[in-house]
Amino acid sequence: MSILVNRDTRLVVQGITGREGAFHTEQMIAYGTKVVAGVTPGKGGGWGVGNVPIFDSVQEAVSATGANTSIIYVPARFAPDAILEAADAGVGLIICITEGVPALDMLRVRAYLDRTSSRLVGPNCPGLITPGEAKVGIMPGHIHTRGSVGLVSRSGTLTYEVVYALTLRGIGQSTAVGIGGDPINGTSFVDVLRMFENDAETKQVVMIGEIGGADEERAAEFIGTHMTKPVTAFIAGQTAPPGKRMGHAGAIISGGKGTAADKIAALDAVGVRVASHPGEIAEMVAALIR
Amino acid sequence: MKLQEFQAKRIFGQFGIPVPLGEVAETPAEARAIAERLGGTVVIKSQVLVGGRGKAGGIKLAKSPDEAEQVAGRILGMDIKGLTVKKVLVDPAADIRKELYLGMVLDRGSRRVVIMASSEGGVDIEEVAAQTPEKIITAAVDPCLGLREYQARDLALNIGLPKEQLGKFAAICQGLYECYMKCDASLAEINPLAILGDNRLVALDGKMVLDDSALFRHADLAAMRDEDEETSEEREARANDLSYVKLDGEIGCMVNGAGLAMATMDIIKYYGGSPANFLDVGGGAKAEKVAAALRIILSDPNVKAVLLNIFGGITRCDEVARGILQALKQVPTQTPMVVRLVGTNYEEGRAILAEAKMETAETLAGAAQKAVAAARAQGRIA
Numbered sequence: 001m002s003i004l005v006n007r008d009t010r011l012v013v014q015g016i017t018g019r020e021g022a023f024h025t026e027q028m029i030a031y032g033t034k035v036v037a038g039v040t041p042g043k044g045g046g047w048g049v050g051n052v053p054i055f056d057s058v059q060e061a062v063s064a065t066g067a068n069t070s071i072i073y074v075p076a077r078f079a080p081d082a083i084l085e086a087a088d089a090g091v092g093l094i095i096c097i098t099e100g101v102p103a104l105d106m107l108r109v110r111a112y113l114d115r116t117s118s119r120l121v122g123p124n125c126p127g128l129i130t131p132g133e134a135k136v137g138i139m140p141g142h143i144h145t146r147g148s149v150g151l152v153s154r155s156g157t158l159t160y161e162v163v164y165a166l167t168l169r170g171i172g173q174s175t176a177v178g179i180g181g182d183p184i185n186g187t188s189f190v191d192v193l194r195m196f197e198n199d200a201e202t203k204q205v206v207m208i209g210e211i212g213g214a215d216e217e218r219a220a221e222f223i224g225t226h227m228t229k230p231v232t233a234f235i236a237g238q239t240a241p242p243g244k245r246m247g248h249a250g251a252i253i254s255g256g257k258g259t260a261a262d263k264i265a266a267l268d269a270v271g272v273r274v275a276s277h278p279g280e281i282a283e284m285v286a287a288l289i290r
Numbered sequence: 291m292k293l294q295e296f297q298a299k300r301i302f303g304q305f306g307i308p309v310p311l312g313e314v315a316e317t318p319a320e321a322r323a324i325a326e327r328l329g330g331t332v333v334i335k336s337q338v339l340v341g342g343r344g345k346a347g348g349i350k351l352a353k354s355p356d357e358a359e360q361v362a363g364r365i366l367g368m369d370i371k372g373l374t375v376k377k378v379l380v381d382p383a384a385d386i387r388k389e390l391y392l393g394m395v396l397d398r399g400s401r402r403v404v405i406m407a408s409s410e411g412g413v414d415i416e417e418v419a420a421q422t423p424e425k426i427i428t429a430a431v432d433p434c435l436g437l438r439e440y441q442a443r444d445l446a447l448n449i450g451l452p453k454e455q456l457g458k459f460a461a462i463c464q465g466l467y468e469c470y471m472k473c474d475a476s477l478a479e480i481n482p483l484a485i486l487g488d489n490r491l492v493a494l495d496g497k498m499v500l501d502d503s504a505l506f507r508h509a510d511l512a513a514m515r516d517e518d519e520e521t522s523e524e525r526e527a528r529a530n531d532l533s534y535v536k537l538d539g540e541i542g543c544m545v546n547g548a549g550l551a552m553a554t555m556d557i558i559k560y561y562g563g564s565p566a567n568f569l570d571v572g573g574g575a576k577a578e579k580v581a582a583a584l585r586i587i588l589s590d591p592n593v594k595a596v597l598l599n600i601f602g603g604i605t606r607c608d609e610v611a612r613g614i615l616q617a618l619k620q621v622p623t624q625t626p627m628v629v630r631l632v633g634t635n636y637e638e639g640r641a642i643l644a645e646a647k648m649e650t651a652e653t654l655a656g657a658a659q660k661a662v663a664a665a666r667a668q669g670r671i672a
Contacts, residue, residue, distance in 0.1 A: 023604075077506060102504035103396055104433075104474055110401055111433045126603075138573070140603045140633055155549020156573075157601045161654065164601075164632065181548060183398045210549055213398045236552035239537075239559045240568070247533040247548025247570040249503060250398070255416050260556075277557040279655040 002130040002175045003150070003195040003202070004093060004121070005069065009134045012037040012058060012067035012091070014074055014082045016048040020097075021073035024138050025049050028071075031135040037061035058089040069093040071127065071136055076100040079123060080109050087118040094186070095136055096122035103249065106184040113186065120186025124248065126156035126178035137178065139163075147172015149285060150196035152189055153208035154181050154215075154248070158236060158278065162206060165282035171289065174202040181210070181248025189219035197227050204230045204288055206281060207272075209263055211237030212251045216263040224270030232284045233267050234275045235260045291500045294337045296379045297514050298496030301473065302480070305465040308492045312381030321362030324380040325355040331383035334361045336368065336375040339519050341414070346370045351383055376518055384494055389482035390449065391415050391426075392462065394470045402430035403470060405437070405463060407445040411482035425449075437467040458491045473511060474504030523586045530582040532571060539564030540665050542587035542596040542625075544580070546571050546605045554599045557654055563662035566593045573604040580613025585621050595626045595665035597657055602633030609635075611642035618646065626664040630657040 011028070015021040016038025029035050029050040037055055038048040044056030055061040058070065070086040072079060072095065079098040086094045101123045113120055121128060127137015131144040139156070143164045151173055153159040163176055177192050179185055189207060196202045205227075209216040216235065223231050238260040240246050242253040253259050264274050275281045293301070299309040311328070314337065315321035325332045336348030343349050348370050352358035358380065368375045389412030397404040408426045410418045419426055427448040429441045442463035446456050462483065470478045477499040484494045505512040517525060527534035533548065537555075541563045545551035548570045555565040567590065571583050587596055600610050610631065630651045631639040640650065649664065651657035 076503065100503040102474055102507075103476060103501050104403075104471060104504065107396065107401060107403070108433045138604055143633070153549070155547060155553075157545075157547030157603065158549035158553050160601050160603055160633065161550060161553070183396060184401055208549070210552060215398075218399070234553070236549045236556060238552075238556045239565060240552055240555070241535075241537065244535045244568075246535060246552055246568050249501075251548060251552070255419070277560045277655065277658075278553050279557070279653060 001199050001201040002133065003192070003199050004175060004177065005128055005130050005134040005136050007133045009069050009136065010034050010036045010065065010067045011136060012039060012061045012065070012070045013052070014039045014058065014070055014072045014086065016040055016052065016054060017043055018073055022049045024073065025052065027141070028135050031141040033134045033136060036065040037067050058085045058091065062089045062091060067091065069136060070095065072096040072098055074098060076102070080105040083109050083120060084112060087113055087116045092118055094118055094120045095125070095127050096120060096186070097125065097127060097138060099124040101182065103183050106182065110184055110186065121177065122180040122185060124182045125180030125185070126159065128175060128177040130175045131173055139176070143167055144176065145172040148174055148201055148203040150174045150199065150202040150205045151176040151208070152192040152196070152205065153178050154210050154250070155208055155236060158208055161278050162208060162234070162281050165279065166285060169282050169286055171282065171285060174199060181250050183213065183250040189215050190222045193219060193222055193227060193231070197229055202229065204232070204285065206285060207231055207233045209233065209235045210248070210251050211235070211240050211246065211253050211260050212248070212258040214258065217266045220266035220270050220272065223272055230288055231272045232275065232281055233272050234278055234281055235263045291502055291505065291515055292339045293498040293500065293514060294339065294377070294516060295335065295496055296337055296377070298498040299493060301469060301498065302466070302493050302496050305469040307462050307465045307480070308490060309496070310381040310384065310492060310494065312379050315362060315378050315380055316366070316376065318359045318363040318366065321378060321380050322355045322359035325352060325358035328380070328382045332358055333381050333383045334358060334365055335379045335381065336365050336370060337377040337379055338370050338373040338375055339516070340371045340373060343370060348375065373519065384484055384492065385487035386482070386484045386494070387487055388485040390485065391418070391481045392466065392483045393477070393479040393481065394466060394475070395477050397430065400430055402432070403467070405429045405431065405441070405445065405467070407449050409449040415481060431467065437464060439464070454489070455485065455491060462491060462493070473498070474501045474508060475499065476501045523589060526582065526586055530579055532569060532579065532583055532586070534586060535568040536590065537565050537567050538592070539566045540592050540594040540669070541661050542566045542590065542593040543599070544569050544571060544583050544587060544596065545599045546573065546601060550599065550601060554597065554654065554658070557658040558597065558662065561658045561662045563658070563665055566590055577609055577613035577616050580610050581617035581620060584614065584617035588621050588623050588625060593625060594668035595628065595661045597661040598627065598629045599654060599657060600631050602631065602636060606634050607631040607636040607639030608642060611639035614643065615646060626668065628657050628661045628664060630654065
């Protein structure tokens with residue numbers, strides 16, 4: 001097993017004719033992901049990279065191909081609309097890669113999604129991958145290997161760093177999920193931790209958080225009360241100054257809240273082992289396997 | 291993006307919130323003219339984007355146009371927490387009977403815009419929150435319904451506002467909410483919202499922070515950016531679409547990805563060094579962008595060593611390597627550099643850099659240790 005994406009994933013790419021969309025569609029197909037449709041309004045009836053049929057709307061794509069998952073590469077100003085369109089077409093899992101979506105747009109989008117049965121991952125995320133089955137995102141596929149460690153992260157390249165270190169040690173991953181670095185997103189740490197707890201293949205979990213917000217604190221509470229599987233964590237931004245946004249819109253210490261120290265203390269209190277630097281994570285995970 | 295007090299209050303005024311009828315002066319003579327027009331006592335307020343202006347001597351009363359000119363002369367050019375005062379706001383002095391607090395933020399946990407009100411205005415609201423949290427009353431707004439009038443009235447009642455103020459307070463709340471949503475704010479704050487001697491409610495101070503991601507649809511607001519508030523490095527970074535924050539340390543960092551950039555800073559600290567900056571070159575960074583990033587880092591005189599940590603995914607290591615060489619041609623430097631390239635096209639990248647004779651590293655920990663050692667060695671030479 002695994003979570004969220006697998007061999008049965010039938011993917012529709014929203015924004016397939018854009019530069020990013022086209023490049024990553026090729027990469028996903030090369031990895032073995034079943035990309036069944038693309039959507040670019042006005043270009044329906046044509047063919048995209050990898051001979052993927054293009055439709056004018058998500059609804060048409062879903063009706064014609066049975067797509068059950070969508071990935072979004074459209075520019076930030078069109079992304080809220082793209083997410084809502086996918087939800088209204090009944091797509092169950094929507095992954096939004098786009099960075100820089102206005103926070104108040106996401107506020108309304110998320111409020112709407114909560115009334116549907118669709119799950120959004122992102123925005124501003126690298127996507128997710130179940131090694132050997134489906135890559136739905138922009139991560140380099142070749143650094144992953146299949147195994148029993150579940151990963152969940154707010155960051156992109158930092159996740160690659162950790163995955164690569166695990167792979168070099170011969171430790172594989174069940175699914176790696178990037179939930180994104182924005183203040184309002186679709187899927188939280190707790191959502192993913194719950195899925196990993198219920199997934200038979202996942203034996204332990206790595207959680208990579210960063211400064212800002214309180215999603216890590218809520219994750220700590222959930223781990224303390226609901227999780228039996230061991231969790232190893234890292235929190236980026238221990239040296240970040242308050243009041244400065246560290247790249248991600250969500251990575252900011254404001255009003256003295258959201259510091260790395262608070263998050264580490266909360267995780268520590270429920271028995272999560274917290275690495276002091278990313279290089280330690282793979283060691284800590286390996287120690288649990290032995 | 292943060293707005294100055296006078297900008298925030300002007301915008302509040304457009305949404306029906308009562309604000310003082312002051313104006314902005316850039317010279318003492320202008321301040322005098324505004325004071326003459328307003329008549330009576332005025333308050334002269336430095337316009338800089340830092341807290342604690344009053345304590346720093348940046349806010350003063352003046353009883354006459356003469357005094358206004360003198361006071362403005364002292365405040366203009368003043369240094370407040372590293373920022374030079376270039377503008378003052380000249381407002382009519384207010385007869386304050388009571389100071390309230392009213393603010394709005396996006397609460398990530400509840401995914402709602404939350405309104406906060408308090409009877410304890412005029413002071414640092416974070417202190418009120420820490421010491422007497424019961425004095426801050428909050429209400430969450432459903433994004434589909436918007437702020438309802440009863441919610442605003444409840445806030446007023448719960449902070450003990452007299453009944454004759456309910457309607458006025460509710461209207462100000464509605465105005466601020468409308469302003470928050472229309473401007474794509476991430477924070478809007480009136481502190482103090484003052485009850486004056488004649489029972490009027492007036493926003494004496496104003497603060498707004500805008501969502502940078504939404505500025506594309508607010509050309510008017512984006513034009514309000516005060517470039518004087520940015521360092522030249524920050525300006526260059528913004529022009530090149532780089533995410534850069536200057537820090538006080540001696541090891542410059544260039545990393546792709548915000549999380550990895552923070553982790554790189556953390557590991558430098560772990561090995562006893564201290565980062566000079568946060569810099570995310572972003573995904574798919576091309577050679578020109580890498581060159582700009584390196585120029586920005588090397589322009590910081592505190593930098594004794596540079597650590598480049600690139601995990602290739604969308605970003606190709608050979609592109610990054612070419613950017614490094616390009617930058618070194620533009621800005622020749624003796625500053626030692628440690629480069630770590632992993633992922634897409636790393637062999638090509640390393641081959642390109644071989645001619646530059648840079649120190650390379652396989653792991654992040656190894657790279658950090660080498661950078662710290664290099665910075666120490668430079669420190670001894672200097």
